[in-house]
Structures are given as C-alpha cells and as structure tokens.
Amino acid sequence: MALQIEQVSGLKVPDSFICVITNAVIEGGDPVGRAKAVTLNFKDPDYSPETGGFHPVEVRLEKQATSWQLIYITDFSYQGRHTPELIKEIDVCFSIKQVYHFLAGWLNAREGKELLALFISNFVEYYNIGCYQVTVTTE
Template identity: 40%
Template sequence: MLIPFDRDGITLPVCDELLCLVDDVAQQAPQALANSTAITFNFRDPDYDPQRGGFHPVEIRLVQGLNGWLFDYVTDFSYQGLGQDAELCKELDFNFLDREYFMLGWGALRHQHACEIFSLWQRNFLHYQKMGCFAVTAQSE
C-alpha cells in the first residue's frame, strides 16, 4: 500500500476493500500524496441529475496524522428539492475525527447507529464502484 493508514485512528468500520480502493486511486495520482497534508477523493456519476437520479456523489477526505493517514470524513451527497430548485446536499456525513455522524432526515447519529449505517453504505458504494459508476479524481492540499 502506498498510503500508510493509521488503523488505530479509524473510528468507523472501514473495510480493507475501501482502504485498497483509496490507495489504488492515490497510486494513479502519486503527486497528490507528495508533500501533502490532506487529500480529497471525489467519486462522481457524470449522469447524476435531479430529474433522472443516478449514483450519489461521494467525497472522501484523508489527513496526514502523526502515525499515518486518517479518514477525516466520508460524505454522500444527493439532490434535494424539485426541478430547477433542487440542490446538492449532504445526505450522509461521517466525520471521523470529530466523531460526528449525520443522516438527512434523522439528524445526528449515535456512534453505534453510525457504524451500522456506514457498513451498509460502504458495501453499496464499493459495489457501485466495481460496476464502474463513478469518475474518480483526487486533489491534495
């Protein structure tokens, strides 16, 4: 693995498959890791829109910690509203470092519920990625 993850600092059940996916994307853009303190991965369905639907955009941000890279957040976005008034909003937001978790329509989630929802979300996301549903980019800070 190119990215040395701080596994002790991961507060939700991130599976090895997701770690490998993020690592694979980083290997395709090794300059993104060079001298950076954070890297943001964007997974976008180019056909997703408020009328036809599609696969939700996902953003995953890692930050450099003392003992390796940590997940900062994982956010799943969806269009909310109708027609031209639809806006892209956070539907699921897993803030690892602050241990704050949010689900649209439910509000703040307890850690136990966040773990369950994250596990379900993660399985679906990885399946969609395998199907080739996303265009993927990485940006460093």
C-alpha cells in the same frame, strides 16, 4: 505507492474501502509525497435530479506523523422539488466519531455504525463496477 491509513477506533472502515481509496489515489496520478491533505471526489457523470444515478461522494484524508487519517466521508444527493440542489445526505465525521443523516440528524453509535457499514458496502460495489469518475486533489 501504498497509503498507510490509520483507522479510528469506534468508526472503522473495511479493508475493501481502504483499497478503493488507495487505488483511486494511485490511478489519479497526483503524487501525495509531500501533501498534507488529499481529497477524493467520486462522481457519476450522469447523476442528475431528473434521472437519478449514483450519489457523488467526497473523502478527505490528512497526513499525520507516519500515516494518513480519514477525516470525513460525505455522500451528496439532490434534494428539493422545484430547484433541487446537492446537499449532504450522509456525513461521517471521524474526528468526533459520529455519523449524520439529513433526515435523522446525528445518529447514535449503533445506528451510525450500521449506516456506515451499509453505505461503505454499497460504495465499494459501485466503485468496483465503474460507476464513478474520480478526481484526486492534494494540498
């Protein structure tokens, strides 16, 4: 089953990312036929504040009339010294076409596109080398 994912002008993602999402849904085995939303969680089981690893990433899609639309991509990381907790490090919000970084806040359009391109490139590579366990949840 191929997901028809509608791109948002101004924050387009490469086909390699669309392929990762489509493959993850297919491999997840959770049918999306009548679902209104799909959330994908990509986790490195060894990621921890002590040893590091690959940041968890969450991607949400929502069903439109004839296609799926990306709603957000969020990259989480452990932050804090004494009691580290997972926080949003990078948050891509497609509805408002903006990218957030926890150290800089909402980025301007150029910076946001540059960070998104770098993040997506790294994420696709990490997925392709098998760093993530993927959970697919439908609503």
